[in-house]
Amino acid sequence: MIAIENVTKQYGRTVAVSDLTMVVGDGELCVLIGPSGCGKTTTLRMINRLVEPTDGRIVINGSDNRTSRPETLRRSIGYAIQSVGLFPHMTVEQNIGAVPSILGWERTAIAKRGRELLELVGLDPDAYAAKYPSELSGGEAQRIGVARALAADPPILLMDEPFGAVDPLTREMLQRQFMEIQTRLKKTIVLVTHDLDEAIRMADKVAVMRSGSLVQYDTPEMLLSQPADSFVRDFVGADRALKRLSRIPVTTLMKPAKCIKRGELSRTDCTRALPRYVWVVDGEGRLLGWTDTTQGPPTESWRMDEKELDRVSVRDTASLREALSHMLGQGVRSVPVISTDRRLLGEVTLRDIEEATVE
Amino acid sequence: MPAEPNVSHAKPRCSCVALLGTALGVLSLALPWLTLRTSRLAAGEGVLLWDVAGPAVVAVVALGWFAALVSSFDANTQRRALTLGVCGTLLAPLTLLIAGSGSTSLLSSAEEFARSSLGPGIWVGLIATYVLLHTARQSLGAQPFLRNVFTWAPLATIVAIGMTGAYNDLSLAREFSGNESRFAQEALTHIALSLGSVAIGACIAVPLGIAATRSRRAERPIFIIASAIETIPSLALFGLIIAPLSALSYAYPALREAGIRGVGITPALIALVLYSLLPIVHNTYVGLKEVSPAAMDAGRGMGMSRAQLARRVEFPLAAPLIAEGVRTASVQSIGNTAVAALIGAGGLGHFIFQGLGQAAPDLILLGALPVIALALLVDIIMRAAIAALTPRGMHTEATT
Numbered sequence: 122m123i124a125i126e127n128v129t130k131q132y133g134r135t136v137a138v139s140d141l142t143m144v145v146g147d148g149e150l151c152v153l154i155g156p157s158g159c160g161k162t163t164t165l166r167m168i169n170r171l172v173e174p175t176d177g178r179i180v181i182n183g184s185d186n187r188t189s190r191p192e193t194l195r196r197s198i199g200y201a202i203q204s205v206g207l208f209p210h211m212t213v214e215q216n217i218g219a220v221p222s223i224l225g226w227e228r229t230a231i232a233k234r235g236r237e238l239l240e241l242v243g244l245d246p247d248a249y250a251a252k253y254p255s256e257l258s259g260g261e262a263q264r265i266g267v268a269r270a271l272a273a274d275p276p277i278l279l280m281d282e283p284f285g286a287v288d289p290l291t292r293e294m295l296q297r298q299f300m301e302i303q304t305r306l307k308k309t310i311v312l313v314t315h316d317l318d319e320a321i322r323m324a325d326k327v328a329v330m331r332s333g334s335l336v337q338y339d340t341p342e343m344l345l346s347q348p349a350d351s352f353v354r355d356f357v358g359a360d361r362a363l364k365r366l367s368r369i370p371v372t373t374l375m376k377p378a379k380c381i382k383r384g385e386l387s388r389t390d391c392t393r394a395l396p397r398y399v400w401v402v403d404g405e406g407r408l409l410g411w412t413d414t415t416q417g418p419p420t421e422s423w424r425m426d427e428k429e430l431d432r433v434s435v436r437d438t439a440s441l442r443e444a445l446s447h448m449l450g451q452g453v454r455s456v457p458v459i460s461t462d463r464r465l466l467g468e469v470t471l472r473d474i475e476e477a478t479v480e
Numbered sequence: 481m482p483a484e485p486n487v488s489h490a491k492p493r494c495s496c497v498a499l500l501g502t503a504l505g506v507l508s509l510a511l512p513w514l515t516l517r518t519s520r521l522a523a524g525e526g527v528l529l530w531d532v533a534g535p536a537v538v539a540v541v542a543l544g545w546f547a548a549l550v551s552s553f554d555a556n557t558q559r560r561a562l563t564l565g566v567c568g569t570l571l572a573p574l575t576l577l578i579a580g581s582g583s584t585s586l587l588s589s590a591e592e593f594a595r596s597s598l599g600p601g602i603w604v605g606l607i608a609t610y611v612l613l614h615t616a617r618q619s620l621g622a623q624p625f626l627r628n629v630f631t632w633a634p635l636a637t638i639v640a641i642g643m644t645g646a647y648n649d650l651s652l653a654r655e656f657s658g659n660e661s662r663f664a665q666e667a668l669t670h671i672a673l674s675l676g677s678v679a680i681g682a683c684i685a686v687p688l689g690i691a692a693t694r695s696r697r698a699e700r701p702i703f704i705i706a707s708a709i710e711t712i713p714s715l716a717l718f719g720l721i722i723a724p725l726s727a728l729s730y731a732y733p734a735l736r737e738a739g740i741r742g743v744g745i746t747p748a749l750i751a752l753v754l755y756s757l758l759p760i761v762h763n764t765y766v767g768l769k770e771v772s773p774a775a776m777d778a779g780r781g782m783g784m785s786r787a788q789l790a791r792r793v794e795f796p797l798a799a800p801l802i803a804e805g806v807r808t809a810s811v812q813s814i815g816n817t818a819v820a821a822l823i824g825a826g827g828l829g830h831f832i833f834q835g836l837g838q839a840a841p842d843l844i845l846l847g848a849l850p851v852i853a854l855a856l857l858v859d860i861i862m863r864a865a866i867a868a869l870t871p872r873g874m875h876t877e878a879t880t
Contacts, residue, residue, distance in 0.1 A: 171781055195783030206778030210796045210871040219792075220782050253873025269782070279781075 122147050123168060123277065123309060128177035130163050130333075137163040139333040140177070145326075147276075148307040152320040155330035155356075161313045164330070165279050168311060169198045181277065196220060199270030199308070203282035205262045207254035213239070213265055214250040220273040238268040243298055260291040267299065271306075280312040284319065296322055297438070317357060321345070321364050322440075329353050341368055362478055366442035371435055371469050374477055375458050378468035383409055383419055400457055400465055408434060408457055408465040434459050437466055441477070444469045495619075498552040498564055501611030504604055505545040505571070511601035514582055519593040520651065520840055526599055532582030541578070544571045548612055557619050565616035565630040572609040573637040575602060576647065583649040595651040597842050609634070651842040652849075659831065659846065667850060670827035674817040675858075677749055678810045681756030685809075686802065688757070689764025703765075706758040714819045717754065721747040722823060748817070748825030755816055756809035763805025767798030800870045807862040814855045818847065828854075 123145040130138040138160040145151040153161040166172040168179055170191040179186045186194055207216050215222075217238050218231035226234070236246035242264040254262060263284060270278055284292045284299075300323060303310065314320055320327050321341045328338045329349075337349035345361040345368075348354040357364065380400035401409045401419055410425025411433070425433075434457045435444050447456045448471050455470040512526025530538050544567050551563035583596035590596075613630050620626045647653050656663060688706075692699045712720070726742025729735045740746045771794050779793045821829030831847030834840075 169781060171777075192783045192785050195781060197783075200778065200781035202774060202778060202781070204772075204774035204777075206772065206774030206776075208775050208779070208793055208797075209772070209873050211873070219779075219784075223782070223784060223788060253871070255873050266778075269778075 122180075122182055123311065124180040125164070125168075126178050126180065128164070128167060128174045128179060130160070130167060130172060131175045136333050138167070138174075141333070141335055142177075143328055143335055143338055145309060145311055147309050149325045150303060150310040150312065150323055152324035152327045153311060153313045153330060154315065154317065154320045154327060155336075157315065158332075159330040160333040161328075161330050162281055165281055165311055165313050168277075169195045169200060169279055171195075196224060196273065197275050197277070199273075199275040199278040201266045201270040201278070201280045201283040203285035205254075205266040205286070207257075207262055207265060207269070209254050211253075212250065213252050213254070213257070216254065216265060217269045217272050219269060224273055234272060238271055241271070241302060242268045259287045260295060263287060263295060264298075267302075271308075276309060278308045278310045280310065282314055282316075283312065285314070285316075292319070299323070317364070318367065321367055329356060341365075363442060363445075366445060366474070366478065367440045369441045369477070370437075371439050371441055371444045371458050372437055372466075374441060374469050374473045375437075375467040376470070376473070378455075378457055378465060380408075380465055381412075383423060400468075402465050406465060407463045408459050411457075430463075433457070435469075436461070441469070441474055445471075445474055495552055495560060495564075495615055497611065497618075498548070498560070498615045501564075501608045501615060502545060502549045502552050504611065505548060505608035508575075508601045508605035508608055509542065509545070511604055512599040513601035513605075514579060514586065515597045515599045516586055516590065517595045517597070517651075518591055520595045520654075520842070521838060524595075524597065527582070527586065527596075529578070529601060532586060533578050537578060541571070541574060544574070545608075561616045561619035562626075564612045565620070565626070568609045568612035568616060569630060569634045569637070572606060572613070572634040573641055575605045575609065576638055577641055580641070580646040580648070580650060583647075583651075587649050595654065595842070596649060597651040652845055655831075655840070655842045655846045659843075663831075663846070666826055666828050666830050667854075669825075670814070670817050670829075670851070671854070673745070673748060673752065673820065673825060673827055674813040675810060677752030677817075678756045678760075678806060678813050680749070681753045681809060681813075682760050682806055684753070685757045685760035685805075686764050689761045689802075690768065692761065692765045693768040699765075702761060706761050709754045710758045714751070714755070714816045715822065717751045718747060718820065718823045721750050725750070743824040745825050747823055748820035752813050752816055752820065756813055759808040759812065760802070760805040763801045763808070764798065767801030767805075768794060770801070771797045796871070797874075800866055800874060803862070803866045803869070807859065807866065810862060811855050811859050814851060814858060818851050 125141055125143050125145075128138060128141045129136070141160075141164060143151075153164060155161050163172055167174050168181070168186070170186060181194075181198075207213075208219065211219070214232065214235040217235040218226075221231045221234055232250075235250060239246040239249055244261065244264060249257075249261070249265075254265070257265065263286065267280075267283060270280070284295045287295065296319060312323065321344075324341050326338060327341055327344050329336045329344070329352075331352055337344060337353050339347075339349075342365065344353065345357055345365045348357055348361075354361075378400055379396060380402050383401050383403055397414055398411055399414060401412050401423070403409055403424075408430065409423070410430055412419050412423075433447070433451055433453070435447055437458050437460055439458075444456050444458075448454065454472070455468045457468045458466045460466055509529055511528075513529045514527040514532060515524035516527055517524040529541070533541075548564060548567040548571075551560050551567070554560040554563065579598055579602050586596045587594055613634060616630050617627045620630070641647070648657075685706075688702050692702045709717070722742045725740070725747050729741050775793055775797070776789065779789045784792065817825075817827045818829035818832060821827050821833055828847045828851050832844050832851075833847075835843030835845075835847065
């Protein structure tokens, strides 16, 4: 647990953080957000004493963070930053092993841990361990940055825009992957961002800051449905209803979908009570596409193009916002939900989403 | 691979540089190849290529340059590079071999103290072969093996021919054999003085460079002084140091007994050390300043102490640039050490100034050529060492 108690930071006359008090619970992912210069990064850096507060104190797991030397403190807290800051003269493995090596781990233990972490962040250890940072893409570098922060298995992780410097697609992929890691590891995380979507997608709690003060500290749902004041309302934006959808997984509104098995449909069936458009699956229940039943039954080998299929369906890990965006993009009123192995799990309809947002 | 230009709209290109080299080569045929003097100090008369070499040899040389001329117009880059490389590799040793054997035949029919020196034709011819080899190596960028062949094969052949004693009748070789023991001694002095001063200079300059990055207050004075030293001509600096040093050595006899006097090794060493400061201070400063702030922040954030940060991140990242500074200082110092002979410090400059005093051009060359060779050698060795010691990750960063 991280307790920030009446912390103030002044640079000369400028007040960067003023009388900030907040608590981040164990295993929680807390996002600090706000316009630039609001003091979010300063707050983050005061936790591991890269910045010393002018007043107040920060208590980590029951003890004041000034009781041990700053270096000792920092070695027990993971740290990942936007510019990643990988050491260019070290291999990926050496980069990940930086903290363990300071802590004096055995060489073999460091190597083993490096491979473990590469696997954790979804990179093949054999291919990546010996690479140098200059040989990595932006997304790969940021993953290594996260792996490095996790190296000594610190209970706390501080992240300053850790997914900032990559394109939106990669960013979303990294965020999703990181959330999968977080559900397993349950670290206490403080993450700074200026990207509201990122905050809403990832946070257990969001702290909105403005000119060094905390304006609202709440769950993303509360932040979106009950903004504390006009500043927060403006900050979360007019599309906050839409943003709320991104917090809700598609599975919550998913219903069984009408589907037919390929090859198990005769011409007479088509004229019967089936709806005009139905999903078609194969023998194992994998989605093959949709068909217009008035055109007669699909042939034995019929299937939709894979890319086309990706466009009309969503994964079960997607949010309602993605499902909605699919429907609007395709001009359809329902979208099938599929599992990793493309099995059809059900469908989400536009009407259900409407009802869910109105309540 | 880029497309061959024969189908494109571009005109088939000849190599202008190769053409220039060939022109020089052809010009060299018309210039005197050797200079014959009645004694080592007398004025000389030029001797043309066909006066010292038989028609067959002249034909071979002319054919070589003709081949280079033709291939300069070759649009096929690979074939052009190969032809030029082969021409250069054969012509360079051949030119020197003709100079050596030509001298032998000239001297056999001349008076006892006669000397035969390299004439303008040889120099221009050697420069021309260098241009050919250089062009060839440039176009062979992606083929390191051939590049190396065209660098080392001509050099090795020239040295191998030298081992047989073929050049012994050249005046330069005569000067060498007349000064053989002195030469070895002065060459060693030269190396010790120039590289020793850089070693001492590095010990002073690296801490100064660090100080300049750490403290705003120190930064300006350090650079002002180091740059000011660099602007003083070397001769003037040597002179400037003599006066205070002799005063000191007068005032403290202990210093004099320790061999510290106004002239000799000490003032030369001091001046050379001072000269080596700026390149090393500058590169240390730039090297440290260029260390990525993100890497430093990450290092600090993960709990590295100041010493660990310096040892594990800052210095490894700055090291290649610092080493570059040492290389620059070394090459510069080898040249400056030649001047140090004037204040009695010895070194290869001794022959240069003695030669100047006696108006003996080949004695000047005996000092000057090894200084150039030494500078080139140190440059090549240090470049290779820096490249070998720079971690792979930083190479790719530098080239992309």
